[in-house]
Amino acid sequence: MAETVTSNRAFFLLPALIFAVIVGYFLWGLNPARDPSRVPSALVDKPVPAFDLAPLEGTGKPGLQTADLSDGQATLVNFFASWCLPCRAEHPLLMRLAEEERVRLVAINYKDETADAVQWLSSLGDPYARIGVDRSGRTAIDWGVSGVPETFVIDGEGRIRYQHIGPIHPQQLEDTILPLVESLAR
């Protein structure tokens, strides 16, 4: 094949040039700050989806709706369920957060039985200012939640600023979530 274009020496450089381009991309890809397994949220910097959830009967806390998240104050929205083990692991951290009163914390109870959720909160403590009940999981779909627990940071205008997948680690809370909340408060 290549024999027919022997006259054109540049043609023979082509494989090396293509390889050089690929190496350029590889070099970029080795950047240690890059984590290829992280899935970015499609909803970051978008307004929270419209929803209106009933309160969790038996806790006395009000329900949650879109308007509650755009009253000028930054909020953490935590998706949880009583059947979810990682939520139990995360819970003490949320309790501490509520005691320190550094941020408003609300919750959406995901695909849960009312009695189980109330029992869970009464035995482990209830850190939430408001709790909306999403029994069908419909609202969670609108939020792009892939599983519980997940936590969102919402700014005062009701825009999603950050999505955290999985239980929050204390380090992540101190390094990422709280600094973001503080910068939003300013």
Place this chain on the structure above:
Amino acid sequence: MIPEVGHFAMILALLVALVQGCVPMAGAARGNDNWMALGQPAAILQLLLIATAFFALMQAYVVSDFTVLNVVNNSHSAKPLLYKISGVWGNHEGSMVLWVLILALFGAAVASFGGNLPPTLRARVLSVQAWIAVGFLAFSLFTSNPFERVFPPPLDGRDLNPLLQDPGLAFHPPMLYTGYVGLSIAFSFAIAALIEGRVDAAWARWVRPWTLAAWCFLTAGIALGSWWAYYELGWGGWWFWDPVENVSFMPWLMATALLHSSVVVEKRDSLKVWTILLAILAFSLSLIGTFIVRSGLITSVHSFASDPARGLFILLLLCLTIGGSLLLFAFRAPALKPGGLFAPVSREGGLVLNNLLLATATATVLLGTLYPLFLEALGGGRVSVGAPFFNLTFVPLMVPLVVAMAAGPLLAWKRADLAGVLAKLKLAAGVTVAVGLTTLYLERGGPVLAVLGMALAAWLFFGTLTEWAERVKLLRVPLGESLSRARRLPRSAYGMTLAHAGLAIAIAGMTASAAWKGEVITVLRPGESVELAGYSYRLDGVERLPGPNYTSDTATFSVTRGGRPYVVLRPEKRLYPVQNMPTTEAAIHTTGLRDLYAVIGDPDGAGGWTVRIYHEPLVPWIWIGCLVMVLGGAVSLSDRRLRIGAPTRRARRATMAKA
């Protein structure tokens, strides 16, 4: 002490490789026979040293020496012996030792059996081989030392990833590495030929058996990997176009192209530049695969734990090896003399078409694999490229390839009579139409592609048989003469027939499993049953059983067909407590024409269990086909013409003719 001996042997191997890389090469340039002759003992010494290192590491695994960090991280005293041994290469550091061991094995094989090579060529091949070894030994020693000690030693190890504790995966990496690394010989021959400035038929004949051996191992390794994915991951699928699968598939495609184009160099002294480029690219893609798997560049279900420092080191190695060889190609290849001319419709023309399609297919897979990285680098966000992309691009490229494959071997060299060839294929065409129509009849409203796929498989299978029948003049001369012709046919001809027929069988399996796979996912309580494709699966119960280093929830399914007992399936869900990781062990019953496949999932907490049942028609044919392909390669490899030593006489003449 033994780990230190292993470590020391590896350092010595690096030094020997440095010597082997310089002295024979310089000897070949200066015409110094003694310097050139150093290559052989050096290659064998290097093999002995690396084997010492490898077995030192294996010893640490077998006796569970938990003062060695690598053993702590990847082994456990309660693990069965087979997985203690396979644990040696079930991790990044150990697998690099296996990699260089196989490299040294191939180098020593060239040194021992390459007696018929011209001394300069052999010296240069061994030197190039040694430079590859220098790169990877240095990588191993400086960034991933497998012999690192740990103090104080822990009481027990962290165990091998349970998914890897499987007989299929114990042998998958050695096979695949032998294939990858075997391509280094073709690469070294190509570089040596570029340095010498000469490629001829004898060169092609020397390269071919090595490429063929590498191809056989690569085929077997990929088939074993896909079989493992099929029965171990419990999704009932056998190929996922995952990046790590793709990086093993690309060298295979290139090696296949190389096998075919080197035939043209051997028989017709043509396509030389292209064949050299293929030899370089085939090994380069193996190296890129090694890089992608170990650098964490692209996410995949089964890559090694990544470390950017290692990634940078391998990238540097890639630049030197691939970049250097491609630059050498750019400057030296134009000087290679073009060979014989041929008409578009000819055996050569057919092989060029084969090469074009295989090269395009490789480029497609490469693009699909790297596209997410390209897009992300250009700020386009994160995407993953999956089966839909490859089905749209790769499959259409394979259709003309398979169509041409049946006719190609019937074409004559230089100039062929297409009409005559097609006339010979009438019978095969008839069978193809019949298979297509039967599929259409059985199918009724299913995917059209299934009809096409089954017809293609039939076309290739019967076209290949036609070629064999033509060669032995079946039915045109008395049967006795046909038989004696069949006996006299060279083994390489049988190799081709088997390999092509094997691909046909595999295509039928792939098509059927893609088109007619049946699947139910449901919750069953003990005593309940579910129907799929005429078989009824009753869950009898689930019991907890202990294993050597796991506990197992073993389910029992009674499968009945038409009310009569058919088979009992016992899938397991295992929990490995050391890594706290569950694995599924699917239960598969195969009849050769279909697999009944059952997986037990999690309990629903109310007495029921999630179960997945798959009905997989013709799926065993995929691996039967691969086995036949490997068999074809092995038969061809045993051909007298390719046996080491056989081409001596003619090779000398070819060299003399040049001189």
